[in-house]
Amino acid sequence: MKSVPLYLASIVAAGAPAFAQNYTWTNHPSELPYYGQSPPVYPSPQTNGTSSSRWAAAYAKAREILAQLELEEKVNITGGYTGACVGNTGAVPRLGIEPLCFADAPDGIRGSDFVSAFPSQSHLAATWDKDLFLAYGKAIGREYYDKGINVALGPVAGPLGRIAKGGRNWEGLSSDPYLAGWGMYQVTTGMQSSGVIATAKHFLFNEQELRRRPNQTYDPIGEAISANVDDRTAHELYAFPFYDALKAGAACVMCSYQRANNSYACQNSKLLNGILKTEMHFEGFVVSDWEGQHTGIASANAGLDVVMPLGSTYWGANLTQAVNNSSVAVDRLDDMVTRTLAAYYYLEQEDYPDVGVFSDTEEHPIVNVQRDHKKIIREIGAAGHVLVKNVNNTLPLKAPQFVAIYGYDADIKAEPWENVARYGGGYEVNHLWNTFNGTLIVGGGSGGNIPPYVISPFKAIQDQVIEDGGIVRWNFWSEQPHVSATAQVCLVFINAYASESFDRPSLVDEFSDNLVKNVAKNCSNTVVVIHSAGVRLVDPWIDHENVTAVIFAGTPGQESGHSLVDVLYGATSPSGKLHYTVARQESDYGNLLDHTISDEWFPQSDFDEGLYIDYRAFDAKLNVTPRFEFGFGLSYTTFSYANLHIEDLSSADNTSVSAFPDASIPLVQGGHPQLWDTLYNVTAVISNNGTTGASGAEVAQLYLGIPNAPLRQLRGFDKVGPLAPGESATAVFELRRRDLSIWNVVEQQWELQKGSYKLWVGASSRDLRLEGEIVVS
Template sequence: MAVNLAYRLILFSLVQWALSLEALTPRASGTEAYSPPYYPAPKGGWLSNWASAYQKAHTVVSKMTLVEKVNLTTGTGIFMGPCAGQTGSAPRVGIPSLCLHDSPLGIRNSDHNTAFPPGITVGATFDKDLMYERGVALGEEARGKGINVLLGPSVGSLGRKPRGGRNWEGFGADPSLQAVGGSLTIKGMQSAGAIASLKHLVGNEQEMHRMSSVITQGYSSNIDDRTLHELYLWPFAEGVRAGAGSVMMAYNDVNRSSCSQNSKLINDILKDELGFQGFVVTDWLAHIGGVSSALAGLDMSMPGDGAIPLFGTSYWAWELSRSILNGTIPVERLNDMVTRIVATWYKMGQDQDYPTPNFSGNTLDETGPLYPGALISPTGVVNQYVDVQGNHSITARAIARDGITLLKNDGNILPLRKNDSLKVFGSDAGPNPDGLNTCGDQGCNKGVLTMGWGSGTSRLPYLVTPQEAIANISSNVEFYLTDKFPSSVKSGPQDTAIVFINADSGENYITVEGNPGDRTTAGLHAWHNGDELVKAAAEKFTKVVVVVHTVGPILLEKWIDLDPVKAVLFAHLPGQEAGWSLTDILFGDYSPSGHLPYTIPRSESDYPESVGLLSQPFGQIQDDFTEGLYIDYRHFLKANITPRYPFGHGLSYTTFNFSDPKLSTVTTLDTTYPAAREPKGSTPTYPTTKPPASEAAWPQNFNRIWRYLYPYLDKPEDAAANSTKSYPYPDGYSTEPKPAPRAGGAEGGNSALWDVAFSTQVKITNTGSREGRAVAQLYVELPGSLGLDTPSRQLRQFEKTRILKPGESEVLTLEVTRKDLSVWDVVVQDWKAPVNGEGVKFWIGESVADLRVGCAVGGCSVLEYYD
């Protein structure tokens, strides 16, 4: 762990040098993207459901001094506390230091916590109840450890690039699937009092070159306005609507403006159009400017360090105090920054007996330095070993089980019988031979793959491997935990070979087997010669079952059509319950009910060229999103390419019939655009006079910690005396508030966008001989009358049945909102829908290519097939 963190710091420390070189290095040719300025930063507190929290915050902030305000906006420095990052505090007015910590699937680098399946497995369940339950459990564990802000969920990366390193942290390659998974996770987390930090806004679709180095500036994701709204912002809008307390910005640029100081993204889209009331935080060490970022709407810097960590520098801290005193940052901007933070703290009830951190993300020792980043630090108890797991293993196992996706089952070879003769192959079936959690942040691929690597991981409290679980059920099994097929293995006609293969990826600060986060070396192939292992088994055995643990799509073409390969299970990334969840399915205690959260192609060339990974030795990479709306299944449909397995595909041990479809109008879409937005309410007001310089002075006899970031100035009176009006403000900077965007009005946008326009119902009957669950996926086809090129099918809703016994039925209701039927009008800057839903088609089925029901205004029909 220490080596990985040190390596990461070395990379981060190059940021300032790279930025200073930017003027000397030519930019790559490409679209001349431009992110227009939007100032000033909108104030928070104008929505009624946040009013009480903002009133409490106003009372407290009104009493705060300059340095108390600054203290809450700036991290204390990397490794300067128990958490990944922590703010300063304002104990005089009752506000503690706030702990911000990873990860979206469990408490990172801690103990006695649950290692849940990550987002991609959760998405594969298509189960809203499990999405929410996992969120509740994450929030409870964060609270139990004293974490104020749990850094998740992740809905960006969206999965535009199939080889992108962190796609597995999100819920799938579709904005609606991401939106539902993200919003339910947020609601669950925050129901327990933890603040969710929705990330990463936006365009962080590959790991390589996301940040700056000695030879290049972090890439620019160049995204047109319509694509931004209809794809990449879609899940963020839903997350804001769910009440997310925090949003984390991405490392990269968007349209040539760094996300952490992109006024268009933060001020205009997030805070004004989407009505975000919480606080905006940087990704770790993504802060690249002081005044510029504050004016652009940033509210919190994490972990607080400047360009080079552990040098004791910061763009904010005392520099923010200086900028207030010299007038370059308006006092009202600082007031809004700290009010947003304190209001969020109150909104989640963290003023009511919320625990302080009782763990350390730096060590598992009971005692150690309180400030590990300091050369000399006081010591004390840093780990209390609080067990926060509760009964969360039940939820973890259910997600891992219900996410398992059966792609192929020729001859109904699955489920297996407990007395079947089994031969199990592949290191992915067993434990890490070096021991559990021996690779920091899971930065290796040894044994069963439970999650990717990087900051989005958690230590495994225990691991039930497939080997252990299978051996517990079957007494007629032999294990060959090797990735090279043993030549001595004998096979008989009754034998079934189970072959385990995997594919890994992760965050860029760790390189695993030549893959720097993104799957550069491995491509879309199985790791450790997995294809050859399957082929070798197929040469020897007449019945082969392949189990795949993977971060995303892999190519199956070398063996998928071999006659002995009878069954394929995608178990995705199962977390700590890898073995039990798999045997639940393998031996038929449950029927598989997972569905693919992405498309599996026949060849990587099936994707648009623009979604490949980009690398260049000099200049800033311009990543032009020229494919627009056409990623994943949208592209395959438009290009008329038949994938190996389509988005949403998933088989069962039973069969289902879709019947009795109904479509009813709930809210008439009698206008093209939604009704006028709600007006903004009032926001907290404070005196706009600059505070006295004395408020920034060091307290007498103050005991400083070296490298710790403080808000105090040695000579605050000099800062106040150097007030200037000649500061080079950004182009377009203004202190005059902009008119409220017409597409805004509530959290997530105009509340009319979420009016339910149509309700569909479908009866699903289990027509097979085993129990099982079905997923109804609703896709919308918008009419050409909107005047825009639009994907022929877009997932907009889904529901999952309970476990149905043979012959049993359940009626599912799938509701579609105005926004679900809208496109983004780049001229009007609002959402445009067909009046009365005229020309809209609704398709319901078990995948994007297996549609059973078709509906339009006027009626529905059951389909023989859809082409």
């Protein structure tokens, strides 16, 4: 690989003004390695469980079974079918090998009953809380386990959120790879601790819905979009969080629909054989996205292990023939089967509950897996609410006696109830959200879930007002509702929907903006709550003098109303932070606003912004100021930052401070072990210095200025508290080798560069309170 002739030249980063005015690739990405063309990487690596004793034991059991299988039985394991689950692997009855059951979604089981509807993973990311990340994974994993589902189709770091209008951004864990990486690590750890196989998806570059699949209904029809990404960007942005999932032991990875550098992702040898199975040393199995396979022999040799949902179109008897005529090596087929069986044994699924996912076409036993998960759903729901405006401490509410509620998002549209709670779709299908546009608890498509019930904002607020002895008035559907002059607070509920299969048409909507302005015109205390599956712009009304508070309420799941009331009435002080940038107008996102539109038979989407997405792109533009920056969020109190301390740990191990990891050390799942060495320990003291008397938690954030890279990149966060007034706590940030490294495309390794690394700690990507420096020599 060292024959690559070009090194990805750095972006001028010496000095903020010059950097901001001149951010550009010294070599255009189209001139750089692997941009627009995907190099071949063969053969597909075989592995034997060297990452850990647990993987080794799983591989030993898998090989024992493999030795007993006939050719057709091996092939049967690689091919999926739709049965009790959204996907099932083939079985080998004579050896007692049952099908593996696969099911959506990353935020709760789809297509079943007596399951919980968790907040979306985007909402989870807004908590910036590693403990909640883990608790979320454990609870979801337990429901999958109790339903007898072997493979959960989540967590999600693809899409990462390159374009603001991306239809599936809400399924993922932030537009920043570091925050998404921690989410992937903790959710994977939690899910697999419950006994279910976690599936890290979608690998890789699945950043738009338009033409994500071939022969969709466009004019003209043709192949899927090709996401053209240079090698450094592929590693430092899009693959980055998948390293964390693999480090946590993820036993399954799902490849994506679109083409990557003009080769379909599920038959892309560079992505699967090269990055995933060689560099990351992945020991589990790769499954196709549903109907994401487009060739037989090529996909097998490129590293695909299991195909869903049907294995007979390209594999099945065709794969048997390909093995017999040596188009696919027996060793490759054996590796497919061994990886799949090893994942099963790695999660110790030999004694597993019976599958409890049923069709609604016949009577079936109740398998109730909800447990007490409503508690963690409510807690995560509240923690993911982001307060962005709060004039004169409007919030928390202090038991107002006359509460007026407006907007279609405040409640569930009640009819026609005879069609509610159907199987097979998510919340938007089963509760007719698309048709009647009620309160939004989650996005649409295969990432959606099915709630056992929905606590709407209206229900929870009304219950609170009843308890306070007050009155409620409401108007859910009018754009120009009557506003009583007696109302003490007017709560306006709007939302922004997103779904798989299409990208969002806009980041605003006229009806909702007019509703806010019409209420605010007549109510001096207007509080706006936005349930949003992604970025929602607010400039048409955010500066209105009567809009006194604004909450980005995300997609909080079944306990939506309870979570909101916890925040509105002060039982929980808001601590959520934005995990994307909210611009002032759509044009501020530039080329990162919308999907690539192409009428070509082989459409192309050039990721020529390289590393510069979201806040990295905004930091590079002096003349564009976001409305709310990445990492921003208010509390009911305020916090001070002090006593920045940087401890150099690298001197304890001289090998860890070399430019490249030690090549003599074997790789483990998640890459080279030295990538995870902690080189620096950074601390800062956070204090509640507010005057309101409120306790609160603060998400302290560390940003690093890596040489030859964007101006600032998130490389640490720690949620401290809740802190009482006057109380202090220490935020701790561990900087690992990987956190300081860039991808060297010539050496094909992670490189720790010599030089000065500026370091900032603060409350957001632009509210930077403390500054320091690391010098790597």
